[in-house]
Amino acid sequence: MTPTIAILLIITFVLSTVGLLLLIWSIANNQFSHGQAAARTIFSPGEEGHSEDPARPSDPTFTGNTSEQTAAIEARWTADQSSRTAVLTWLSSSVFWLLLGSFFGLASSIKMHLPEFLTASEFLTFGRIRPVHLNAVTYGWASMAGIGVALFLIPRLFKTPLVGGKYAVIGGFIWNIGLVLGLSAITLGLSDGEEWLEFPWQIDILFVVGGALCAVPLLLTAANRKVEHLYVTSWYLMAALVWFPFLFLIANLPFAFPGASGATVNWWFAHNVLGLWVTPIGIGIAYYMIPKILGRPIISYQLSLIGFWSLALFYSQVGIHHLIGGPIPTWLVTLSIVHSVMMSIPVITVAINHHGTMMGNFSRLKDSPTLRFVWIGALMYTVASLQGSMEALRSINVITHFTHYTVAHAHLGMYAFLSFILFGAVYFIMPRLTNWEWPWRKLISLHFWLVSIGILIYVVSLTIAGWKQGVALLDAAMPFMDIVKMTLPALQARTVGGALMTLGHLVFAFHFIAMLMRRGAATEQPTLFRPATKENAQ
């Protein structure tokens, strides 16, 4: 067995390296694209240098200086409107699941330091509400918001109205039914029993169908596209929408993988949900929002392509770093660790692009809520990923593996990175879809500060406590119960931080609903891009 494995290992490694070299070669020879020209496809003719920032009233929106430019902007307005029903279906659902997930998260947190809280009912025991939390925020909030934003970006990226939006609407309904059934099943004690895969597999079929229905408008619109270049965001979104159904299907094949090999499939899947599903969506959105709000293209289009393909190559192989020290063949663990460390390549290229584009424009963070959310999210992507690469090293993982440190890292990634970017995107998108302004801009600030302070408390307290917990667990001199007592203050602090975050989500949801109902005064601010404003501009 071992020689075969060694050979296969070498083959994988060679394949990866060859792939990377090919890529660098093709970019160097301009096989792919026309470099920076492709980075400019997100702008309408003449728009470069003008910010598009719908959540910010004091900024005049570029409406074109010539009739040709105006026509392009108008076409974009039509493209935006074409995705309206589909995007609103997915986004509104995601906000609902965020609220539900937050309450379950908060309750789980309280239970960890008040073990007698709500123990009478089996439906509210920690071991059920905790997976309800994870599944509601992962498949409800993060995935649905991600798909919603993707549906909004697709027509913009391809510069053509969304075709087949109704499939996505139907997909949204099916997805929601899946969530209701899946979360109820967990509550009733019918979980499949593996982390990230708790929904009974019969229900999982609904997610595969719902997700596949979203691929229909993607393909139809791509076939119709009016742009020559595919902007890097569309790479990430297309790949993610290919990966997810595939992953979800294999991992849920009922009873295919028993015993310890089931664990490798479990974590192959769980990390791919993070690495090949939510991460590409998050990075892709940031690749669109940052340059759009700043009105300047990303600094290096070539780098963004290297970042994309190396992410695909390396991220798909990291899953087994969740089983370091477990009953798993050593070669497998080593393979995942190597790829985890290699992940610093895509992470650094993305960081150069995101943060490099920001250089000299940091003052814009003060007044643009979208940019603030999106850029902090992008920054936390860099931080969480570099932290993750360290965490995958045997010498660090032996300490952090079974501790609250992992939970802090999980929220740094899923929340401070992904959720922040999604918040920013929602603030950008809603004015465009509803042709209405955010009614109370102070609420955006309030939301921002509540969740920022909340997640800061959450991550800092659990990181420190988790590390101490991990060090203590390695040495049997400290009795187990003393370790539990040592972590209690951090678990209480998490409840405080989590309560602030939940409060922030209530503010966000309230504002979102007000926007749907078109509350607040309609001031004729230029942010509101209405066709009417073009007359003034001409």
Next chain:
Amino acid sequence: MKRALAIMVGAALILLLATLTLVVMPYLQMSAEQVPPDLKPYTEQQQRGRQVYIANGCVYCHSQQPRDPSFAPGDKDRGWGRPSVPGDYAYDEPHLLGTMRTGPDLFNIGARQPSIDWQLMHLYNPRAIIKGSIMPSYPFLFRHVEEPAEGDKVVNIPPPYGPETGKIVATEDALALAEYMLALDHTYPAPTLPKKPPNSDEPKENRAP
């Protein structure tokens, strides 16, 4: 469209490669692994207990995978047992390895706490046994009766944790879960481990709950 397809196909191929290395190869290797001769399959009742364990999410706080002492010495020193090997999980469907140690590892809890009364009392209210434990209590796995009937398993809860009057009796689910806990005893030697585990598989003095 051609370029869009190229990206999607490329993405799918890369995932296929990863599936080969992370799913197919480990499966081939591990399913060929020898099952330790002393490992017993679960009885029907233990299997039911395992389902109760899954339904109530014990896995979110407890792992079942002691690590090698040369890697993480604490695991063995706390009495959690020898490092586990793939064969130990031959009858586990789904696996319950776990990734958190909010509570201790349970791979050998049956050897460390072999009394069913201990297990039941602990499930009813962990704090009745271990001061300061943050494990939730599971009152819904028990019934409160005035007078236990024939064949009822009575659980004697020390005051002040028990009810004022009457008795606490275990449900079938509680009994099954407790039996599953007792079945978690992997103190037999693992033939695939490179060196013989030292024969001190007795529960350690160190009384981790």
